[in-house]
Amino acid sequence: MTSAQTRPRRRPPRAAERPRRLTRRRYLVRRATVLGSFLAVVALVYVVLFTSVFGVRGVEVFGTTVLTHDEVRKAAAVEAGSPLVRLDTDEIAARVAALPRVRSVDVRRSYPVTVRITLVERTPFAVLTKPDGVHLVDVDGVDFGVAEVAPPGLPQLAAADPPTIKAAVTVLAAVPDPLRPQVASVSAETVGNVKITLADGRVVKWGSAEHSDRKAAVLGPLLTQPGKVYDVGTPDFPTIS
Structure with missing residues (x-):
């Protein structure tokens, strides 16, 4: 008997084994794909977060x-x-x-x-003169710069500290637009005692910044009447003297 006759023949794979092999192969391919995708994302995150590739240019x-x-x-x-x-x-x-x-x-x-x-x-809304120069004050009452010469057309402030400066510019902002160019200066001894001096020398006693809308509405008609001092501190009962 020859060796070919004695060698056992290989049995073809059973039908049930083929699906298992295919399933395992697909699993391995899927796993490799997921792992590759994960590594690619990690690499991208690293490049974005920790290198200069997407750094500021x-x-x-x-x-x-x-x-x-x-x-x-x-x-x-x-x-x-x-x-x-x-x-x-x-x-x-x-x-x-x-x-x-x-x-x-x-x-x-x-x-x-x-x-x-x-x-x-910030843009200058008024000026405040101090020993070191002309301080520029914006509409928020912030002293933000110093100039050698005051910009033309800006009123002078007379106030000692941030609260009174704030009160003065708040009142100035409430003055009606047509009247504001006539304002020469705004003084605030306290936050409740603000006065406006016009270019022609007339004085407006404004009081505090409260009810400024009402005071501004009253002031326009009041200034059409002769007088030197116009008190709108109590807008329902303004006076002229």
Whole structure:
């Protein structure tokens, strides 16, 4: 008997084994696909969060009138190459807002590699003369800068501290627009004792900033009558002397 005759023949796989092999193969392929996808996501997250591939390439500045773009960028202190997605925009905005001339600021990421800073500068609404120069005060009562010469057309403030400065500019803002160019100065001995001096020398006793809308409505008709002192502190009972 030959060896070929004695060698046992291999049995073909049973019909039940074929589906098992196919199922296992599909499982392995699916597992490899899921693992590959997971690794790809991990790699992408790492690149975005921890490398300079999507890092800051530029800082765009909008809204400046007196400030320069370089001054704003210096205050923002955004490091080139910093991963854009990890930037703390609130912290950047706080640094820019610390510039005295900045009234408001908005910082946004502009993908893929840019930071956009949009700001509104303070504008002088009145001036306050001090020994070191002419201080510029905005409509919020913020003393934000010093100039050698007062800008033309702005009234002079006479107030000693932030509360009285705030009271004075609040009253000035309430003065009707047609009348405001006639205001030469606004004084506030206290927050409840604000006075307006017009360019022609007439004085308006305004009192506190409360009920300013009513006081402004009364003042216009009152000034059409002759007098030197116009008291609208109690708007329902104004007086002229």
